[in-house]
Amino acid sequence: MLLKGKTAVVTGGSRGIGLAIVKRFLEEGANVALCGSREETAQRALDGILAENPDAPVMAIWPSVADEAELEAAFRQVAERFGGLDIVCNNAGISQSTSLDDYTPEEFDKIIEINVKGVLNGCQAASRVLGEGGVIINTSSMVSKMGQPSGVAYPMSKFAVNGITISLARELGPRGIRVNAVAPGVTATDMVACLPEELIAPIEAGIPLKRVGQPEDVANAFVYLASDLASYVTGEVLAVDGGMTV
Numbered sequence: 001m002l003l004k005g006k007t008a009v010v011t012g013g014s015r016g017i018g019l020a021i022v023k024r025f026l027e028e029g030a031n032v033a034l035c036g037s038r039e040e041t042a043q044r045a046l047d048g049i050l051a052e053n054p055d056a057p058v059m060a061i062w063p064s065v066a067d068e069a070e071l072e073a074a075f076r077q078v079a080e081r082f083g084g085l086d087i088v089c090n091n092a093g094i095s096q097s098t099s100l101d102d103y104t105p106e107e108f109d110k111i112i113e114i115n116v117k118g119v120l121n122g123c124q125a126a127s128r129v130l131g132e133g134g135v136i137i138n139t140s141s142m143v144s145k146m147g148q149p150s151g152v153a154y155p156m157s158k159f160a161v162n163g164i165t166i167s168l169a170r171e172l173g174p175r176g177i178r179v180n181a182v183a184p185g186v187t188a189t190d191m192v193a194c195l196p197e198e199l200i201a202p203i204e205a206g207i208p209l210k211r212v213g214q215p216e217d218v219a220n221a222f223v224y225l226a227s228d229l230a231s232y233v234t235g236e237v238l239a240v241d242g243g244m245t246v
């Protein structure tokens with residue numbers, strides 16, 4: 001058990017990659033707070049986990065990632081329930097495939113609010129609540145290395161996530177807090193299901209390992225970075241993309 005006795009928060013933990021992280025962290029012995037965008041979805045995910053394992057040390061929270069004060073209060077609530085907080089995964093994110101000419105200011109703002117400010121807010125709240133030896137892991141994307149052919153705001157936001165990660169690794173390192181990111185490739189979640197086939201098919205054909213990633217592939221990288229196996233790893237953006245960006 002790589003995370004025994006640790007307590008973690010996972011934003012965007014109600015489905016997809018986030019839910020896989022929650023489940024893998026529980027398997028590795030962590031206490032976990034899954035963070036959803038709404039009470040209903042967070043509660044449903046919690047019920048699903050408890051139906052499989054009624055004794056799982058898991059709770060649900062639903063602060064807005066756009067509001068640092070709300071996030072910080074929720075993180076403190078988690079720390080109170082489990083006796084501390086060790087790991088914060090800023091995983092919540094939204095995708096866009098709008099072409100440049102069709103973008104509206106509102107669409108740009110939405111991506112910035114959730115994917116950039118949401119991650120920054122999560123890092124700030126984490127910095128205020130995590131103790132020495134704390135870990136922050138942000139969800140980036142392969143598009144932070146290669147861009148994408150439409151929906152420029154999404155890769156833009158993930159380049160920003162990498163910038164936040166690398167800079168905060170330097171700022172928080174002296175306090176013993178590690179900051180890393182995981183950059184998934186095409187991963188089989190709702191986010192990918194809603195993208196147009198003409199965007200996904202050529203990407204899939206170009207994956208050296210010739211398969212789309214599963215949420216568990218990505219969650220395993222979070223387990224590694226959260227654990228003491230990665231105790232000398234910080235400022236890293238770890239690709240989990242089947243070799244797509246090699």
Ligand code: NAD
Nearest residue numbers: 012014015016017037091092093141184186187189190191
């Ligand atoms: P998903 O759509 O299945 O899940 C997204 C999660 O983010 C959900 O739990 C949702 O509740 C949460 N979320 C969305 N808006 C929110 C808001 N306003 N406030 C709080 N939470 C909010 O997608 P996923 O594929 O599991 O994506 C998870 C992360 O992985 C995202 O950051 C995404 O950019 C990244 N990612 C996904 C892929 C992929 O192929 N699926 C690839 C690279 C990166």
